[in-house]
Amino acid sequence: xxxxxxxxxxxxxxxxxxxxxxxxxxxxxxxxxxxxxxxxxxxxxxxxxxxxxxxxxxxxxxxxxxxxxxxxxxxxxxxxxxxxxxxxxxxxxxxxxxxxxxxxxxxxxxxxxxxxxxxxxxxxxxxxxxxxxxxxxxxxxxxxxxxxxxxxxxxxxxxxxxxxxxxxxxxxxxxxxxxxxxxxxxxxxxxxxxxxxxxxxxxxxxxxxxxxxxxxx
Numbered sequence: 001x002x003x004x005x006x007x008x009x010x011x012x013x014x015x016x017x018x019x020x021x022x023x024x025x026x027x028x029x030x031x032x033x034x035x036x037x038x039x040x041x042x043x044x045x046x047x048x049x050x051x052x053x054x055x056x057x058x059x060x061x062x063x064x065x066x067x068x069x070x071x072x073x074x075x076x077x078x079x080x081x082x083x084x085x086x087x088x089x090x091x092x093x094x095x096x097x098x099x100x101x102x103x104x105x106x107x108x109x110x111x112x113x114x115x116x117x118x119x120x121x122x123x124x125x126x127x128x129x130x131x132x133x134x135x136x137x138x139x140x141x142x143x144x145x146x147x148x149x150x151x152x153x154x155x156x157x158x159x160x161x162x163x164x165x166x167x168x169x170x171x172x173x174x175x176x177x178x179x180x181x182x183x184x185x186x187x188x189x190x191x192x193x194x195x196x197x198x199x200x201x202x203x204x205x206x207x208x209x210x211x212x213x214x215x216x217x
Contacts, residue, residue, distance in 0.1 A: 004096055008089040012081060021077060028081065030073045032066050098129060098138025105143040112147075119150045 017023050022030040032038060036051045048057045048066035057065040112120065127141040139146075 004089060004092045008085050012085050012088055028077060030070045032070050037066055101143060102138055116150050116154060120147060
């Protein structure tokens, strides 16, 4: 996150400078040698002024008075600068953190089989975060939790298919079993006979999608 830290310092400092904050080069802050604070008379003697009023400090120690003004200014500036940096850094983290999460998740995504990948894509489409060009740059959900939801559903389907494959088929006992059922097709009779786990997962995908989206939030 060093890049975010450096970008924060640079961007906020430049913004403060544009708004008129005192600085020397790119370094923020007042200095007792600033030309509107320390001015030399015709004899080269330094005189110190309050830059807010333009009036000369005339106490027992004008230099100390000027330094106190500089210290107060810099303290207030530092407090405001640090708060702005904190807020700005969090915004960058929210933006860049999502991109980094996608990059870190990429190897896991590439290793998925086509069925799991399709199921995960169906979940993530509701959480896409796009840039100004409409390109997807991150997701507003936890990618690992979304994948865990997919794996839980796959495990359920695998168990169901395993039980179905292990159950022996009943031999027909007479012509009456060849007639359609009068139960209205409810229950397991409405589910097709799958040839593979992959086929079962594909068939189940649309039916479990709504529940998966709820569990991934």
